[in-house]
Amino acid sequence: MTSEEVLDVVRGAVVTVLEVDPASVTRETSFADDLNADSLALVEIVEIVEETLAPKARAGFHIEDEDLDGLTTVGAAVDYAVARL
Amino acid sequence: MTRVALDLMGGDHAPAAVLDGALLVADEAPDVEAVLVGPPDVASRLLAERDQAGRFEVVAATEVVGMDEDPARAIRKKRDATVRVCARLVRDGQADAMVSVGSTGAALAAAVFTLGRLRGVSRPPLAVVVPAKNGPLVFLDAGATPDAGADLLAQYALAGSAFAAIRLGLPEPRVGLLTNGEEAGKGDAVRKAAYDRLSALPIRFIGNVEGRDVPIGGVADVIVTDGFTGNVLVKGLEGAASMLTEVLLAAMTSTPERKAAAKELLPAFGEATAHMSPDVLGGAVLLGVDGVVVVGHGASSARAVASCIGVAVQAVQEGLVPKISGVLGALKDEREAMA
Numbered sequence: 140m141t142s143e144e145v146l147d148v149v150r151g152a153v154v155t156v157l158e159v160d161p162a163s164v165t166r167e168t169s170f171a172d173d174l175n176a177d178s179l180a181l182v183e184i185v186e187i188v189e190e191t192l193a194p195k196a197r198a199g200f201h202i203e204d205e206d207l208d209g210l211t212t213v214g215a216a217v218d219y220a221v222a223r224l
Numbered sequence: 225m226t227r228v229a230l231d232l233m234g235g236d237h238a239p240a241a242v243l244d245g246a247l248l249v250a251d252e253a254p255d256v257e258a259v260l261v262g263p264p265d266v267a268s269r270l271l272a273e274r275d276q277a278g279r280f281e282v283v284a285a286t287e288v289v290g291m292d293e294d295p296a297r298a299i300r301k302k303r304d305a306t307v308r309v310c311a312r313l314v315r316d317g318q319a320d321a322m323v324s325v326g327s328t329g330a331a332l333a334a335a336v337f338t339l340g341r342l343r344g345v346s347r348p349p350l351a352v353v354v355p356a357k358n359g360p361l362v363f364l365d366a367g368a369t370p371d372a373g374a375d376l377l378a379q380y381a382l383a384g385s386a387f388a389a390i391r392l393g394l395p396e397p398r399v400g401l402l403t404n405g406e407e408a409g410k411g412d413a414v415r416k417a418a419y420d421r422l423s424a425l426p427i428r429f430i431g432n433v434e435g436r437d438v439p440i441g442g443v444a445d446v447i448v449t450d451g452f453t454g455n456v457l458v459k460g461l462e463g464a465a466s467m468l469t470e471v472l473l474a475a476m477t478s479t480p481e482r483k484a485a486a487k488e489l490l491p492a493f494g495e496a497t498a499h500m501s502p503d504v505l506g507g508a509v510l511l512g513v514d515g516v517v518v519v520g521h522g523a524s525s526a527r528a529v530a531s532c533i534g535v536a537v538q539a540v541q542e543g544l545v546p547k548i549s550g551v552l553g554a555l556k557d558e559r560e561a562m563a
Contacts (some may be wrong), residue, residue: 157346158346168316175373177371178294178295178296178297179295179296179329179332179333179336179347179368180346181296182297182299182300182333182337183296183336183337185300186300186353204297204300204301207297212462214560
């Protein structure tokens with residue numbers, strides 16, 4: 140998958156969970172500062188992204204819990220996922 | 225038969241109080257079947273101690289979410305957590321509802337991750353029916369989400385209005401916003417913004433209400449606030465009711481003469497205070513998830529657990545989830561069409 144395709148997956152998860160306008164979700168969007176996403180929202184987004192990407196990824200694709208704190212922006216989450224697909 | 229998945233390990237007095245609550249329901253409501261979700265050895269031991277071996281179906285779940293854990297991350301990590309297995313049983317149609325008196329955050333996370341949210345609800349609130357002096361009212365959020373902005377309060381108002389229409393049988397429930405004064409413009413920035421949002425909703429918004437309107441009632445059928453304020457208020461009211469009961473009882477029995485006179489009054493006193501007891505009130509319904517989820521007080525007794533099960537059964541029987549889903553979905557469609 141391309142970075143743009145993964146961005147669409149992450150954007151879709153964000154829109155589903157936080158019910159925001161898709162156009163407002165870019166690579167630079169911060170989960171905490173721009174989207175006010177709390178811990179529950181972040182984990183929900185992560186679970187949707189994992190579920191969507193798993194069939195298209197290498198076996199065992201998983202977003203590690205200890206890496207979550209570093210994924211502060213949509214772009215960071217996209218790059219993280221692309222590197223592990 | 226209504227099947228209720230029961231989180232055996234949730235709550236300050238678990239697992240004993242949870243199991244004893246299930247036994248009360250089994251004795252009093254034969255059309256309700258509790259399914260115990262927890263470590264089978266724990267369930268077997270407790271049942272054997274009570275000569276009730278084989279009385280309930282037990283579904284194995286070995287992990288527990290602690291009160292000191294981040295609920296969302298704990299639920300993600302602990303796939304075999306009791307509360308997550310409860311939600312899975314509801315999702316898979318093996319139970320009609322779930323009840324937990326453990327961590328509210330864990331129940332919320334398990335419900336959201338496993339059952340999913342209904343359209344139009346980004347954060348499901350906990351709604352409780354308060355037996356106010358002038359008639360019952362719906363109060364939400366009783367503690368699911370501490371930080372709620374104006375958008376979320378508007379969602380709560382819609383969900384609470386739909387819930388009151390179903391539970392209280394009111395075609396047009398009056399919705400009030402909890403703040404520190406009745407006049408428009410009272411409150412902090414969130415309340416002021418929420419006032420404008422609620423005014424624009426297709427509900428019967430009557431404006432601001434104050435804390436006293438929750439126990440006294442009669443002003444609004446639905447009172448909306450954030451989960452932090454809601455939880456503090458509910459626990460404050462519980463404490464005040466308990467204090468008042470104890471102080472009155474002590475005063476009524478402080479001398480032999482008063483004690484003799486109190487014998488005549490005690491039945492009426494008991495009757496008046498019983499309906500305010502957390503044991504009888506039952507739990508709060510998590511509105512806006514795709515399944516019936518009832519969350520009780522962490523300090524729930526066996527009787528309180530039984531009341532929570534009763535609240536869950538009522539929600540199943542009144543078709544709460546499909547009805548709320550229909551109302552919120554229609555409103556969401558309408559707003560999207562107007563955007």
